[in-house]
Structures are given as C-alpha cells and as structure tokens.
Amino acid sequence: MKKYTIEKPEEEWKKELGEEQYRVLREKGTEAPHTGKYNMHFEDGSYYCGACHTKLFESDAKFESGCGWPSFDRAIEGKVEYVQDKSFGMMRTEILCANCGSHLGHIFDDGPTETGQRYCVNSASLDFKK
Numbered sequence: 001m002k003k004y005t006i007e008k009p010e011e012e013w014k015k016e017l018g019e020e021q022y023r024v025l026r027e028k029g030t031e032a033p034h035t036g037k038y039n040m041h042f043e044d045g046s047y048y049c050g051a052c053h054t055k056l057f058e059s060d061a062k063f064e065s066g067c068g069w070p071s072f073d074r075a076i077e078g079k080v081e082y083v084q085d086k087s088f089g090m091m092r093t094e095i096l097c098a099n100c101g102s103h104l105g106h107i108f109d110d111g112p113t114e115t116g117q118r119y120c121v122n123s124a125s126l127d128f129k130k
Contacts, residue, residue, distance in 0.1 A: 006052045006100040017051060024124040025051045025102040028094070033068025036123025041070070045130040052100035053127065054079055057119070065111075065118055070126065072119040073111045080119075082107065095119060 014022050023029040038047070047057040047070075056079050057072045065071035078098060085094040085106065095104045104125045111118035 002101065004099060004101045013051065021050050021124050024122045025104075028103040029122075029124075030105075031069075031122050031124050036069060038070040038121075038123040038126055038128060039068060040064070041128065043128070043130060045128055047072075047121075048127045048129065049097040049100060049102060049104070050125050050127050051102040052097060054097055054099040056080060056097065056104070056126070057121075063111075063113065065120070067118070067120055069105065070121045070123055071111070072121065073113040073115045073117055075119060080104065095121070097125075 010026065013026050017025060024031060042062065044059050046055050046059065048055050055076055057075055061072040061074045063071055063073060081096040081098040083094045083096060085092045092106045095107050096102060097104060102125065105119065105121040108118045108120060109116055
C-alpha cells in the first residue's frame with residue numbers, strides 16, 4: 001500500500017468531508033453528470049483537492065468538454081497520481097491526489113487541446129479559490 005504525505009483514519013475523513021465528498025473522494029464514487037458545481041464554472045483561480053487542499057489544477061487548463069464533469073487538459077506537475085483502473089469491465093486511468101490518495105476522477109486521451117488529454121474530475125473532489 002502506497003504511503004501518502006497526508007494519511008488519516010477513514011473515520012476522520014468521514015467527519016471532515018461529509019457524506020457526498022467522502023463517497024467520491026474516499027470510496028471512488030462518481031457524481032451524476034451535469035450536477036457538479038464546477039462543471040460550468042470558468043472563473044480565474046485554482047482548483048484544490050477537496051480532502052487535503054493541495055493545489056491540483058489552474059483555471060487556464062479548464063475547458064468545456066460536454067461530458068458533464070469538470071474537464072482539464074493538464075494538472076499541476078507532480079500533484080496527480082495515475083493508477084490503472086480495471087473496474088466496470090474496461091481499462092481506464094484513475095487520477096488521485098498525489099498528496100492524500102483521494103479519488104479525483106479519470107483521465108482520457110480525447111481532449112481537444114494540444115495535450116490531447118481530458119482530466120475528467122468530480123466537482124465533489126475539488127475546492128476552488130480565486
């Protein structure tokens with residue numbers, strides 16, 4: 001099991017995060033498409049891990065993908081961990097906060113920008129600061 005800079009007992013995460021954030025961040029859940037508060041959010045600022053508050057994405061990396069979840073074409077270097085996910089009978093790459101191991105979403109190679117990547121992230125996994 002990988003060690004993270006920030007590790008807490010699951011009971012502590014439950015108390016700090018609340019039901020929906022805990023389900024997504026710690027139990028690898030997914031929010032319903034087009035329901036997250038950051039899906040159509042395009043203010044200038046930075047997006048942080050909803051669990052440990054590590055800066056993960058800058059607003060200039062965000063774009064509207066039409067998929068129903070916040071999408072970014074790149075993460076801040078070294079802040080996201082990539083893990084093979086074979087759940088649901090498919091091969092995907094899960095993205096985790098590299099600081100605390102919390103689930104953010106998945107990355108796909110169908111992005112429209114020069115990176116070709118689409119980080120598909122749950123709003124419940126994020127906090128935003130201007």
